[in-house]
Amino acid sequence: MSLKRILGVALLVGATAATAVAIAQAPAASSAASSSPAAAPAATTTALPSSLPQSPVALGDAHAMGKLGDAKAGQAKAGACAACHAIDGNSTDAQFPKLASQQERYITRQLEMFKSGERQNPIMQPMAAPLSAQDMRDIGAYFASQKVTAGVADDSVIKTGPNAGKKFYMVGQQLYRGGDPARGIPACMACHGPTGAGNPGPAYPNIGGQHAKYIVERLTAFHGGLVLGKGDWAKPEMAQVARNLTDEEIQALATYVEGLHPAAEDAGKSAPKAAASP
Ligand code: HEC
Numbered sequence: 132m133s134l135k136r137i138l139g140v141a142l143l144v145g146a147t148a149a150t151a152v153a154i155a156q157a158p159a160a161s162s163a164a165s166s167s168p169a170a171a172p173a174a175t176t177t178a179l180p181s182s183l184p185q186s187p188v189a190l191g192d193a194h195a196m197g198k199l200g201d202a203k204a205g206q207a208k209a210g211a212c213a214a215c216h217a218i219d220g221n222s223t224d225a226q227f228p229k230l231a232s233q234q235e236r237y238i239t240r241q242l243e244m245f246k247s248g249e250r251q252n253p254i255m256q257p258m259a260a261p262l263s264a265q266d267m268r269d270i271g272a273y274f275a276s277q278k279v280t281a282g283v284a285d286d287s288v289i290k291t292g293p294n295a296g297k298k299f300y301m302v303g304q305q306l307y308r309g310g311d312p313a314r315g316i317p318a319c320m321a322c323h324g325p326t327g328a329g330n331p332g333p334a335y336p337n338i339g340g341q342h343a344k345y346i347v348e349r350l351t352a353f354h355g356g357l358v359l360g361k362g363d364w365a366k367p368e369m370a371q372v373a374r375n376l377t378d379e380e381i382q383a384l385a386t387y388v389e390g391l392h393p394a395a396e397d398a399g400k401s402a403p404k405a406a407a408s409p
């Protein structure tokens with residue numbers, strides 16, 4: 132298979148008029164969403180219920196607007212996470228998700244859910260159990276301050292089936308940028324942004340550069356109906372987004388997203404790495 136690194140900003144330039152509108156709308160809609168939840172679905176091609184928590188009950192005080200995490204304190208606390216996630220959050224083993232560039236709120240939310248059992252994983256639940264809400268925010272702030280490294284997307288050509296003749300990652304790119312309105316699949320970009328950086332306000336996670344293997348696992352779980360969080364904190368978006376994705380589309384999206392990164396990061400890339408893309 133051949134591999135390709137994908138420039139988020141290059142995509143922006145090459146986007147069609149329709150997708151350019153979606154890009155322009157995404158930040159506006161999400162800032163509007165912080166004050167008015169009803170405005171959130173406007174940025175997506177399919178109407179989706181607002182994910183914004185109405186009251187920060189389940190996640191405790193630290194998750195409300197109050198005390199932000201302290202990245203410096205978080206760095207010391209993140210030592211316990213380094214064995215799997217690496218100290219800069221760029222895990223090299225694809226079993227462990229990258230946490231670099233991930234948003235503080237998103238990390239805090241996931242840790243709270245591991246601790247409460249709303250998100251189940253036999254490795255992470257005991258890791259989250261001893262953490263206080265402030266620990267979670269500090270660790271979140273620390274990983275948010277680290278730069279995620281981009282992976283490479285699978286550039287090989289699909290041989291059979293409905294997408295025969297297309298490059299593998301391009302099937303993902305099409306869905307990522309434009310969705311498939313006929314099948315009720317919104318553009319991922321509307322929430323996760325053109326470079327996959329997400330949105331810290333509504334806690335739409337950074338996904339750019341994430342290991343494809345982990346993304347496949349998450350999308351497969353969402354495809355199966357997984358909704359994390361209880362009550363007001365439930366975020367049902369991804370279960371709806373992924374409901375109609377095929378296995379091939381999930382794989383293609385995952386490889387596309389793994390290769391996605393902002394163009395600025397490419398400037399400093401070492402020559403051998405750049406040579407890996409055709
Ligand atoms: C022994 C390995 C291991 C250690 C140590 C570990 N983790 Fe994890 N972590 C994992 C695995 C495996 C997953 C994926 C869980 C899943 O698939 O639900 C994960 C997932 C996560 C996620 C969710 C990421 C996402 O994108 O949704 C967060 C946040 C997280 N870990 C934070 C931490 C923090 C903070 C620490 C240190 C206090 C830590 N982890 C220590 C193995 C580990």
Ligand code: HEC
Nearest residue numbers: 179317318319322334335336346349359366368369372384
């Ligand atoms: C309406 C907004 C929205 C759209 C559109 C959307 N997502 Fe998401 N996505 C979310 C939210 C919110 C979460 C976090 C869910 C949670 O915390 O429970 C998420 C989580 C994810 C995760 C898990 C990240 C992690 O670190 O575990 C992946 C992967 C993902 N989305 C991929 C996609 C892809 C691919 C698409 C397009 C097919 C897409 N999303 C479209 C809102 C959206």
